[in-house]
Amino acid sequence: MSGDNRETGQGADGEKSPVRLLLAYIRPHRKILVAGGLLGLVGSAAGLAMPLLAKYVVDAFGAERSMAGPLVALTIAVVVGAVVSAGGTYLMERTGEGIVLSARRRLVARMLRLKVADVDRLKPGDLLSRVTGDTTLLRSVLTNGIVDSIGAVFMLIGAIVMMALMDGVLLLVTLLVVVVIGGMTGLIMPRIQKAQHQAQEAVGEMGAVLDRALQAYRTVKASGAEEREVEVVGAAAAQARDRGLQVAGWTSLAGVSTWMAVQIAFLCVLAVGGARVASGALEVSALIAFLLYLFYLVAPIGQLVEGAVQLQNGLAALKRIREIEDLPGEPDGQAVAVGQAGGDPVGLRFEDVVFRYGEDRAAVHDGVSFEVPPGGLTALVGPSGAGKSTVFALIERFYEHQEGLITVGGVDIRDWPLADLRAALGYVEQDAPVLAGTLRENLLFAAPEATEEDLRGALTRTRLDDLVARLPEGLETPVGHRGVLLSGGERQRVAIARALLRKPRLLLLDEATSQLDAVNELRLREVIAEVATETTVLVIAHRLSTVTNADRIVVMESGGVRAVGTHAELVGSDDLYRELAATQFLVS
């Protein structure tokens, strides 16, 4: 078994310029975008033709000619203009939605393949806002922003050509003013981008604090902390508003400088043009026409500035999207080996394992060694913080150990292809191991291809069949957010059934600490004992019944293994174990 441990880090587009990266989102949609842009142009042309056609109608009326012809032409122009414009708008919006969709798909695909260590560091609410908010910002810059800017460039060129024909000197004066003030606007643009990035960050932070409040909804209420949480989320919202105002400030400054450019150019042209008219170098009519063209420049310049502002917003959003996309993925973690599960029980070995959660952190595991033979029940016990859950995190390769060796089935876990390793493991978390959705969806989550027979078997083995029989909609009953509609014991058994459907060769079970009623307690004990006859079970034990049933118990203490033995042996030989048995384990 050999694994390719290549990290799925930055893609080939890691070094491209941000604008090119932005444009890459359009590439698949460019044809529709061009079609939408062309329809928009035809619509505008039809709009432009209308005053002319209206003139014909009036002329015909005045000359007492038949108005039928011009009226039909006008009607056609109105209808064609409306239909074509609507079509253009629709295509543009459609492209925008398509761009947002592909940006979201890409981002989510990356998010779900990140390393657990990175996701532990990031805030879920902020990640959510990157998928929902930042991707939306790409839409307008990549559709209307681009099309309008291209249209503006054409108009600008047209106006400049006309102005050149009128008077070269005045054009030079105009361009000088526009370029100087345009340069100043250029200086503002990066500030808009920075402010927009901060604004989006503030929205992300607001999402993060809101997420915190919603995740701990019951605790918030039970602690009477509603008002304080409202304040905290409100403060984050105010922060987002402040950042938004900064963007608005810089954006309006850019707008004002455009307006100033035209006004100052107007005054300069008036002064220079007046002098040229006085000296006889220019006709008055040419000066008037030139000034009219100057004002003709206002709209396209405004559109260009607007396009540039949108570009800054898009780049700011892209930066936040790339912050996630550029994080390295798990080593060959892309493929989920569905259907490859199953096989004989495997053993597990830790050999002098050293692990710390960060370079600057103290070692959580400082030379951990123990062995779990294939099959049977092994319990992991120890005081809180001894590093028991970390053992699971290392076996699942959520985190990578720094020193020592961990083997599953005699093979170094670093040599297992990650998807195969995880397919061989069953993992039952202690907290909230049930997801929203129906009971069936939860059970089939890790093994969607499981047969109805497998499902019934797992339900029987986890003693869930009578629960299913009691539920009004049976397996189709929704379990509520994080399974809140189930009891603690039921949730854990659902999670065990889900793990069993994957036919694990080694089941990692973090036992629920919640107090269970006698029936649930007994069932859970039976389930664990029964599963241990079929596969290897490593359980972080919180119950006396589990340790007394275990084939062997590994006692951990502050990052090391202190003793190994059966309950009877350890009660006799190990002080810490005796104390744990007397105080920590829930009696049953």
Ligand SMILES: Nc1ncnc2c1ncn2[C@@H]1O[C@H](COP(=O)(O)OP(=O)(O)OP(=O)(O)O)[C@@H](O)[C@H]1O
């Ligand atoms: N994701 C993490 N990042 C940083 N430190 C962590 C992380 N998870 C756990 N730790 C730290 O590692 C130490 C061991 O934690 P671990 O969860 O493995 O202990 P445990 O024995 O399972 O405790 P408990 O029985 O209370 O769950 C603790 O001091 C904890 O603060």
